[in-house]
Amino acid sequence: MGSSAKKKKEKKQDFQKAKLKVGKTKPKASNFTDTSFSSKAIVVNQQSLAANAPTQAALFNHHLSLLTHRSDTQRRESLSFLTTALSTRPVHTPPPQPFGVILPKLFPLVLDGSGGVRQQLLKLVKCLSGDEVDDHVDEILLYIRAGMTHLAPDIRSSSLDLLEWLLDVSGLEVVSCAGGWVKTLQCFLALLGWRVETGTASKWTSTSTSLAGTAKPTFGKAGSDGKYLVKKLHALALFLRTGLLPPTEDGLIGKQDIITFPLWQTEQHLLPKRSACFAHLNLFGAPRDEESEMYEDREDRQGIFAEKFQPTIERGLDNARKEGGEVGRAAASVRKAVSEGMEGYSREF
Amino acid sequence: MGKRKVGALEKVEADLPNLQHKIRRDPVSYKDDFASQYHQYESHREIFMRAPGSATDAGLISLRELIDFVAHVADCYPEITKSFPEDLMNLITLHHTDLEPELREKIVGSLVLLRKKDVIDSSALLQTLFPLLTTTPSKSLRALLFQKILSDLRSSNAKTKNHRLNRTIQTVLFNLVVSDRTSSKGLWAVKLTRELWKRQIWTDSKTVEIMKEASLSDNEKVILGGVRFFLGGDKEREELAEEESDDEPDIDMGKLRHQAGINKKTRKQSKSLEKAAATVKRRERKKNQPHPLNFSALHLLHDPQGFAETLFQKHLQNTKSKLNLEQKLLVLQLVSRLVGLHRLTVISLYSYFLKYLTPRQPSVTSFLASLAQSTHSLVPPDVLEPLIQKIANEFVSEAAAAEVASAGLNAIREICVRQPLAMNETLLQDLVMYKSSKDKGVMMAAKGLLSLYREVGADLLRKKDRGKAATMELKLGERKQRRFGEEDIGGIEGLELLEAYKEEERKRKREAKGLPADAGADGEGNGDGDEEEEEDEDEDDWGAWNIEDEEDSDDSGGWINVESDGEIDISDSDSDRETKPSAAKKAKLDKKANPAARDVDVDGAAAEEEEENADAEAEAEAARQRVLNLATTRILTPADLAKLQELRTQASVSKLLPETQRRLHAAAKIQAAAAASHNRHVDDPLTAAEIEGLAMLSHKQDKESRDAAVKAAKGERNEHKSSAALRKEKLRSQGKSTTNKEKARKKNFLMTLGKARFKQKRSLVETQKVLKGHVERSKRGGRRGNNG
Structure with a gap:
């Protein structure tokens, strides 16, 4: 049959090696695609015409x-x-x-x-430096808080580093800006897994709360948890110390008074040096609730802390201290910060 | 800020969907995680609120994803997310203009999701979304909002009507239309209302009130929206309802059961069978449910007179009105429909028409149709007379083109159907002369006018045009022209048919019992026997209260049937009495089987009756009394009403019979005329097409339209093939195979060779055997036999 012979020949051709000849171009492969194209102009996407280096x-x-x-x-x-x-x-x-x-x-x-x-x-x-950052504290604090509650543990940990730096640089600003005290504390509680007990409904879960922080499985990647907990506790201790301890007085005040002897309290009558010095009046923003309020005085902060956070934090600290080791030591430092900070605070009715 | 590509590894760490899934399964254990994510959301929201305009692609997780996440699990943690819906509402209300589109859509979607999870209620959702719909400049957002609002309204009205929600939304829409009449915002109210009306979610008068206010607004779009609603909203609603009932495929339960018996028995199979059974049952129940009584929008109007007057004055008479001709025509259509339907009196409307009644006027047929539509029997004839005169002068003349003349004649006829008194004698006789026109359209239009006046005002016609029946009736003085403002005595259409039918039934029953068919012939003696029988029959009627469930009827305990005695002695001699009385039920069935025959039967009987009776008038009076009796002494059961409907349709069919058969009975003819006029429902509008009527007969078709007609008649036959080939193709497409004969013909030649060769080598005995076998087989009827 003619057709089958033809087919045989075709089949054979597939396996035959193409002969290369000198002076001739290599034959194109059967699946060759021509990718060349013609264009009227050549366009260079980015070109620098500057003769000298950029400043x-x-x-x-x-x-x-x-x-x-x-x-x-x-x-x-x-x-x-x-x-x-x-x-x-x-x-x-x-x-x-x-x-x-x-x-x-x-x-x-x-x-x-x-x-x-x-x-x-x-x-x-x-x-x-501190005075460069001071004006933007509340803004960066927003990002840091978002980082502290982030799903990824690495981001949580590095945002704690940033918080520590910020507390170092301008601690007073951090704790007294709008939402800086209460919201950050809430973030800490969420970070440590210490739940604020509400009413009696959660009596049954209190056992699980006592384990919180170490043993409770949480969502997300389990990092180096023990070390990480220590870091959190250190950050918390630093934060509490900044917020609750009385601001350190520089000895300069007396000196200044001496310099401007006949004038008393000149500072108060000068033009303010920082921006938005009336921010606490909240003249233009939306009305603030308890959480996003500014707590500028130590007394204010102590009040809200005693009311909302102290029991939870102390319960959490008890549990952490029981673990001993480095975690226990860190917990002790936090406890020290709390007790020192709340010194002299009396609940007023 | 450009969108950053998120690597696969990064994603694993920040996996909100995974967390969402876990929370769904066990909300209690993941409470802490959710709390921290909620904090995350809040801080992101604060970051966003600092600069709502700028893009918010902050790191791995955007605000959009967080909102989505929180919305999906918000129902698990109601205390934590207490302020979440409110936040979202504020966010979109304040910043909808400068949010990025994706985030905006996500917020809307999340709000709807929260509504579905019952975290917020419908009115809160709608009160957030609706103001956005009217204010946002973004088209895509508007489309989304419209769809969401509509679907929310539908779903909240799905089980039962949520009257409170409907009322609030209707009030909002009403205020939207009324508050600023010049703005086009009312269009949203119109769109929403129309959609809900179409789906029969809103069917009350408040809805119509919204549309009424819309059609009285100052913005053209809104006006047109409202007017179009009144002109076409109800039809749209009906069509949708029909469509919905049509698109359900029929389920053949018997077939399914059979299949289930044969096929492999799996749980899936049995479940699907159950499902099908449930569907069938549900449909059955739905079918038996009473039809929802939906009034048309035009009937639900509170003050049609005021509405029509204001519409007319504001949009048509007002010279400052900005509407163009097309829009004005729509408004005019609405006004004229209102006037015609509710029989309103807007006198200045008719003089308004005068200006437009010239053949040169664009879309004059619409004007003519509107004029005819706005005519009713309470319009003073002297208002209409100049209009008819003008139409006759402008349109109907030898000089005018044939289409023009036929349109004019049709318009005049349509006007005169509604108000016959508007015509005067000379004009009518003049117009009727066109019945001998060469042009078919004109001729038919003129004949239409003629036949109309034979019925309603034969004395205006010339003697030779009146026709036999009308002449005779005029001579006898039976025919009286109706005077202005005279009304028919109210009755139920076709009641006399029902009465006749009942009479027939009664006779048949008596015959079945062996009593003489004529009750009157019995004399007074067995009057109580009759009574008794009456009661029997009545009980039967009550038994058959419903059409469907005839078996589960209980008889109406203490009801006493009060029948007048006069009802018994009505029918007298009945010549062609049925000779073979059968069981009553059988007779009933027979009746249903050949209604047409019976109809003729009845007619014939009645005709003879009339001839025999000397005092026809007394008889007629008695008949009228009888009909009244039926209406006043009995309650018509649904079964009766169904029968009545059936009889009416039969009557309208019989009117299509040839004239010779119909002429037997004058009453039948009047009835036919009535049926013809009632053929079209009162609610149906008169269109310009009806005025143009047969004008297309007036001129020859051009080649293209002729070709198109031929092509349409030919069907899908697009290539030249023999009809046999076409048939075969059709069979093949239906999945049918070829016949045996065809298979034999197509059989490969080589396969038949062996047999042919063998045939030649057969011995005589073998041949004999084969032949015998053949004969045997043919007797039996094939190999398998045909006698089983």
Whole structure:
């Protein structure tokens, strides 16, 4: 049959090696796709026509804009560039952009998915001083609180680092800004898994609460839990100490009084040096509830703490202390902070 | 801020859907996790509230995902999420313009989800969404909101009507329409109301009131929305209802049971059978349910006179009205329908028409239709007369084109059907002359007018045009022209038919019992026997109260049937009495089987009756009395009403019989005329197409339309094939195979060869055997036999 012979030949052809000849182009493969195309013009997407190198300021702005780049390596590199730029600038020289512009771009990185970026962010903020950050405390605190309750444990832990730094730099601002005291404390409770007992309904679950913090299985990746708990407790102790202890008096006041001897309490009559000094009056914002209120005095903070958090925290501390070891020691330090802070507080009716 | 791509590993750590799933299964143990996520949500919300305009892609988890998560599990933790719905409402109310679209949609979706989980109630949801619908500039959001609002209203009215919610929403819509009449926001109210009306969720007068206010607004779109609703809303509703009842596929229970007996018995199979049975049962119940009594929107209006007047003055008479001709025509249609339906008196409306009644006027047929529609028997004839005169002058002349003339004649006829007194003698005789026109459209229109006036005003016609029946009646003085404002004595249409039917039944029953059919012939002697029988029959009637459930009827205990004695002695000589009396039930069945025959039968009987009776008038009087009796002394059962309906349709069928058969009885003819006029429901609008009528007969079709008609007649036959091939194709498409004969014909030649060769080599004995076998088989009727 003719057709079958033809088929045989076709089949055979598939397995035959193509002969290469000198001076001829290689035959195209059967599945070759022609990808060449013709174009009327060649378009270069990015071209730099600048003859000289970009200035330091331009580079700074460029890297600032790269903070939202989708690659985490790029973000980290930009951060490290900014770190060096900020730390190596001469004293008393303002950065290329005001801090009001830089800081809001940095804060969202608290919640960044990549650990390297967060590490680098911590390095960057450590070269900022207190009076540079003071005005933006409530904003960064929002991000830190979001980080403290984040699903990912790594982000939770690194946001605690940031909180510690912030307490170091401008502790009083942190505890007295709007929502800074109550909401952050709530975040701590959620972080430690210490539940606020409400009424008698949860009597049965109280046993499970007593185990909270260590043994209770929680959602998310189990990190190095014991060490992590210590870190949380340290942060809590620092926070409580900042909020509850009386502010340390510098010996300068007496000196100043001496200098401006005939004038008394000049400070109060001068123009305020910080921005939004009437923020506590809340003239323009939405009405605040108990949680987002500003607690500016130590007494206010003590009051709300005694009312809402003290029992829960003490119960949690008891349980933590029973564990002993490093956790127990950290718990003891928190307890010390509480007892010192609440010294001299009497419940008034 | 550009959207950052989230790596796979990052995702694993921040897995909200996973947490959501776990919370769903065990809300108590994951309370802490939820609390911390709720904190997370709150801090994200605060971050967002600081700068609502900027994008909110903060890290791994966006606010959108958190909102979604919290909304899905909000019902598990009511105390923690107490303020959540309120937050969302505030967020979308205050910032809906500058939220990013995805987040906006998510918030709306979450609110609806919360409503489904009963965390918030319907009115709260609607009060949040509705203001957005009217204010947001985003088209996609509007579409989403509209859909959500509608579906929420539907679902909250699904089981029972939620009257409180409906009332509040109706009030909101009403206020929306009324508060600012110039704005186009009312359009949303119109759209929503129309949709809900269509789905029969709102059927009350408040809904109609909203639409009424809409059609009286100052914005053209809103006006048109309202007017269109009145003109087409009810039809739309009916169509939807029909569609819904149609699209359910029929379930053949017998077939399913059979299949279940044969196929593999699995649990799934038995479940599906149960399901089908339940569906059938439900449908049955639904079918037997009383039909929801839905009034049309036009009937639900509170003050039709005021509405019609205001509509007319505001949109039509007002020279400053911004409506264009098309829109004005719609408004005019509504006004004229209102006037015609409710018999309103808006005198200035008729003079308004005068201006537009010229053949040059665009869409003049619509004007003519509206004019005819706004005519009713209480319109003073002298108002209509100049209009008819004008139509006759402008449209109906030798100089006018044939379509124009036929449209004019049709319009005049439609007006005169409704108010016959508007015509004068000379004009009518003039117009009737067109019946000999060469053009078919004109001729038929003129004949229509003629036949109308033969019925309603034969004395206006010339003698030769009156026709036999009318002439005779005029001569006898039976025919009286109705005067202005005269009304029929109210009655139930077709009641005399029912009466005749009952009479027939009674006779048949008596015959079955062996009594003489004619009760009157018995004399007074066995009067009580009659009474008794009457009662029997009545009980039967009460027994058959319902049409469907005839078996479970109980007799009506202490009811006494009060029948007048006059009812018994009505029918006299009945010549063609049935000779073979059978059981009553059988007779009933027979009746149902050939109604047409019986109808003729009745007619014939009645005709003879009339001839025999000398005092016809007395008889007629008695008949009228009888009919009244039936209406006043008995309660018509649903079975009676069903029969009445049946008889009415029979009557309307019989009117289609040839004239010669109908002429036997004059009453039948009057009845036929009545049926013809009632053929169209009063609620149905008169359209311009009806005025144009047969105008298309006036001119020859052009080639394209002729081709189209041919193509339509041909069907889907698009290529040239023999009819046999087409038939085969059709069979194949139905999944049917070929015949044996065809198979034999197509059999491969090589396969038949062997047999053919063998055939030649057969011995004589073998051949004989084969032949015998063949004969035997053919006697038996094939190989398998045909006698089983």
